[in-house]
Amino acid sequence: MTSIKTPSTERPTPPDSTPAAALHSGTSDLRALVLNNLRQSGIYVALVVIVALFAVLTDGVLLSPGNITNIVLQYSYILVLAIGMVILIIGGHIDLSVGSVVALTGAVSAVLVIQQGHPWWVGIVAALVVGVAVGAWHGFWVAYAGIPAFIVTLAGMLLFRGLTLRVLDNISLSPFPSEYQQVAAGFLNGLLGGNGFDAFTLLIGAIAVAGYAVSGFRTRVARIRYQQPVESFPLFVARVVLVGAVLMYFAWQLAHARGLPIVLIILAFLVLVYGLLTRRTVFGRQVYAIGGNLSAAALSGVKVRTVNFWMFVNMGFLAAVAGVIYSSRSNGAQPAAGNMFELDAIAAAFIGGAAVTGGVGTVVGAMVGGLIMAVMSNGMQLMGIDQSTQSVVKGLVLLVAVAFDVYNKRRAGTAR
Numbered sequence: 001m002t003s004i005k006t007p008s009t010e011r012p013t014p015p016d017s018t019p020a021a022a023l024h025s026g027t028s029d030l031r032a033l034v035l036n037n038l039r040q041s042g043i044y045v046a047l048v049v050i051v052a053l054f055a056v057l058t059d060g061v062l063l064s065p066g067n068i069t070n071i072v073l074q075y076s077y078i079l080v081l082a083i084g085m086v087i088l089i090i091g092g093h094i095d096l097s098v099g100s101v102v103a104l105t106g107a108v109s110a111v112l113v114i115q116q117g118h119p120w121w122v123g124i125v126a127a128l129v130v131g132v133a134v135g136a137w138h139g140f141w142v143a144y145a146g147i148p149a150f151i152v153t154l155a156g157m158l159l160f161r162g163l164t165l166r167v168l169d170n171i172s173l174s175p176f177p178s179e180y181q182q183v184a185a186g187f188l189n190g191l192l193g194g195n196g197f198d199a200f201t202l203l204i205g206a207i208a209v210a211g212y213a214v215s216g217f218r219t220r221v222a223r224i225r226y227q228q229p230v231e232s233f234p235l236f237v238a239r240v241v242l243v244g245a246v247l248m249y250f251a252w253q254l255a256h257a258r259g260l261p262i263v264l265i266i267l268a269f270l271v272l273v274y275g276l277l278t279r280r281t282v283f284g285r286q287v288y289a290i291g292g293n294l295s296a297a298a299l300s301g302v303k304v305r306t307v308n309f310w311m312f313v314n315m316g317f318l319a320a321v322a323g324v325i326y327s328s329r330s331n332g333a334q335p336a337a338g339n340m341f342e343l344d345a346i347a348a349a350f351i352g353g354a355a356v357t358g359g360v361g362t363v364v365g366a367m368v369g370g371l372i373m374a375v376m377s378n379g380m381q382l383m384g385i386d387q388s389t390q391s392v393v394k395g396l397v398l399l400v401a402v403a404f405d406v407y408n409k410r411r412a413g414t415a416r
Helices: 019-057 065-090 098-115 120-144 149-168 178-185 199-225 233-255 262-280 282-292 294-299 304-330 341-351 363-382 387-415
Strands: none
Touching: 019 233, 019 363, 065 098, 065 178, 065 233, 065 262, 065 282, 065 304, 065 341, 065 363, 098 120, 098 149, 098 304, 098 341, 120 149, 120 178, 120 304, 178 262, 178 304, 199 233, 262 282, 262 304, 262 363, 282 294, 282 304, 294 304, 341 363, 341 387, 363 387
């Protein structure tokens, strides 16, 4: 007699519902959360540690009111360049010509204002126009001719350095009028009074802390709403308190020096605008999409060529802003101005968390990365360390930052 086997009504247990699988899944989630928190907050911790280290090594001179003001004045143009550079890196590009563009825009401004006697504001406008034109030149070759940005901007580095020499006729021009110098050397002081300090500077610092806390909380709520990973709430609160304390200490020191630098207001405005541009606008999301997956972005309807073109136009504009600040700071234009600025801006972006492969990075992160470089450079100068050693240290820090990014990506891939 042949037996008939009826199909079993019992369903096999899914592999991922076993206790071992659940434990493994929980471990993976915990690991991903730890790595995410480390990536988001590690850069702030690194900044505080580096500041504390050099404060000890310089016997507190690093954090003196006068020296903090000097750090702002000396490195503001690098931070401006870092804003544009991180946007390019997020989009999967790079610009090696920004140092030469800084020199060219400063030279154009100097020729018009110093040599030809035009009003100071004419020099600034002309510098910005030249910067935008340079950005459009790069954008055309990258976006529409299809030449890699590395090659285009490497050629631009040589081209615009040569044009700088031609514009200046191989000589330096100085000085600028006092109004032009105020861009990088002016201060707002005494607007609200204060007994031995500038109350206006402290008010601006408090507003900045409140804005940072509100913006961070809103971003966290939005990420939770869309079921995106976020740092733990205690860690979020600790980060806000830490950053707030650093900002208020920074404002307190400025208030006891010469007040609020005008160039810091310009920089804060740019950080705010570009932070909103990258996080809250369609253009910003398209930049991240192009850097994250170019093919997917094109298939989803992103106008890749247009976005790439405007990324370079924006970089040219910010390089011109940096050129105006630098020429104002140095009170003149020199043929060798802006030398190696592109490397400092690139280092700031990568130390601040930008990914080598694109698609990852923030404007605030680039600012923190730039501040790390600024504090290290200033601290080593105060200690009397020679330039060669400074270059070695900054190179190692950049290498470690990029290695950390690669390590995180590999760990994330393994966790999956």
